Amino acid sequence: MLEVQDLVxxxxxxxxxxxxxxxxxxGEAMGLVGESGCGKSMLGLTLMAMLPPTGRITSGRIILDGxxxxxxxxxxxxxxxxxxxxxxxxxxxxxxxxxxxxGDQVAESFVLHQGLSWRNARTEAVAMLGHVGIPSPxxxxxxxxxELSGGQRQRVVIAIAFSCRxxxxxADEPTTALDVTLQAQILHLLRDLQREQExxxxxxxxxxxxxxxACETATVVYAGQFVETGTTASLxxxxxxxxxxxxxxxxPRESHDRLQALGGSPPDFVSLGQECAFAPRCPHRxxxxxxxxxxxxxxxxxxxxxxxxxTS
Numbered sequence: 001m002l003e004v005q006d007l008v009x010x011x012x013x014x015x016x017x018x019x020x021x022x023x024x025x026x027g028e029a030m031g032l033v034g035e036s037g038c039g040k041s042m043l044g045l046t047l048m049a050m051l052p053p054t055g056r057i058t059s060g061r062i063i064l065d066g067x068x069x070x071x072x073x074x075x076x077x078x079x080x081x082x083x084x085x086x087x088x089x090x091x092x093x094x095x096x097x098x099x100x101x102x103g104d105q106v107a108e109s110f111v112l113h114q115g116l117s118w119r120n121a122r123t124e125a126v127a128m129l130g131h132v133g134i135p136s137p138x139x140x141x142x143x144x145x146x147e148l149s150g151g152q153r154q155r156v157v158i159a160i161a162f163s164c165r166x167x168x169x170x171a172d173e174p175t176t177a178l179d180v181t182l183q184a185q186i187l188h189l190l191r192d193l194q195r196e197q198e199x200x201x202x203x204x205x206x207x208x209x210x211x212x213x214a215c216e217t218a219t220v221v222y223a224g225q226f227v228e229t230g231t232t233a234s235l236x237x238x239x240x241x242x243x244x245x246x247x248x249x250x251x252p253r254e255s256h257d258r259l260q261a262l263g264g265s266p267p268d269f270v271s272l273g274q275e276c277a278f279a280p281r282c283p284h285r286x287x288x289x290x291x292x293x294x295x296x297x298x299x300x301x302x303x304x305x306x307x308x309x310x311t312s
Contacts, residue, residue, distance in 0.1 A: 001064070001167055001168060001200045002023070002024040002047075002062075002064055002065075002167075002168050003024075003063040004047075004060065004061070005021050006019050006020075006059060006060045007043075007046070007057065007059075007060030007062065008058045008059045008060055009042060009055060009058070010055065011042075011054055011055045014269050015058075015224065016039050016042050016269060017039050017042055018224045018225050019060075020060070020224075020225070022226070022229070025200065026200055027194070027199070028200050029194060029201040029203060029216055029217075030200075030201070030202055030215055030216070030217045031203045031204075031205065031214065032202065032204045032205070032211075032218075032219050033205055033206065033208050033211050033220055033247070034206065034220055034221035034222055034247075035206060036206060037266055038221045038223060038266065039223070039225075040172075040204045040206075040221050041090075041172050041173075042055075042224075043204075043221075044172050046062075047085065047168075047170060047202075048085055049074075049077045049081065050087075057070050064080070064084060064167070065084070065167060079113075082164060082166070083164045083166060084167045085166060085167070085170070086161040086164070086168070086170070087161065087169070087171075088154075088157050088161050088170070089172055090172050090177065092150065092154040092156065092177075093145060093146075093150070093153055095157050096145040096153060097145070098145055101144060102140060102143050102148065102156055103122055103125045103129070104125075106141075106156065106159050107122045107125040108121070109164050110125065110164070114164060125163075129141055129156070131159070132155045132159045132189060132193075133185075134152060134155055134159070140152070154178065155186070158186070158193070162193045166197075166199055168199070168201075169200070169201045169202070170202045170204070171190060171204065173204060173205055174186060174190065175210060187210065187213055190203075190214065191214060201214075208247060211232060215232050216231060217230065218230070218231070218235045220235070220241060220244045222277060222278055223266075223267045223269065223272060223277035223278070224277075225292075225303060226301075226303065227278065227303040228240060228243075228300075228302050228303065230299060230301065231300070236248070240307060241303065241307075242278065242282045242283065243282075246260070247262070250262060262281065263281060264281035265281075274291055274292060275289060275290045276291070276293060276303075277292070284306060286305075289305060293307075
């Protein structure tokens, strides 16, 4: 459904995404996890052709359902964005038009991408609001975003995203602003809609627990590179990259557990050289880390020289 090959993205001339490659099958849920600023959200914006003015793809290919889309013009992307590709942003309040009624915002997708009249689109919008669990959907459709709770606003954004049955949904931290109970509800809703429509989902999060509960495969991102990727079960059961191990060590398992903090600071993209980006923070660093390793392995891949048995 989606294939990305050797993607490189620069912002103001600085490489932010470096040689990103992956495949996403129909109906698959893939998670991206990593610290803030590692490039996760930038990948989502790149796929949606929503890079900032100083951003550009310098090399690589993005293939959606057999069609290359990385060089499409803005008008061509309009027909893809919202229908074939959809995105749920982190903050639902800023994703919605504050002076436009909820029903009209959902109906707009049906008008733009399915050619419905506004009257029919509003009927479909009310049905979609009910489908995502908005209470009293006809009444809620007449409300403005500020009149809904945070969880309800996120459900509206999800309704807009799924209204045209997209092939790919990019969910960028969709539960960050919600409490734990609402997080579980939103993840359950995303999972139900994904299965119902057979949509492929790219779920972006800094929370490994969220990825574990919603995704079959998981990828750890560090300094704009994939450093470990495999099934979620294998990654959690047997993390092989020192960064992945550090992330998991920082997760509480029992109430009395002492969390293990990861030392150092995230890298400065401007000063990245030829060495492994994680080397300055890695407790296992050795001479070979002066060069960046490739992804090593098949079904479970790791960007680390330790994987190749260079040292114990």
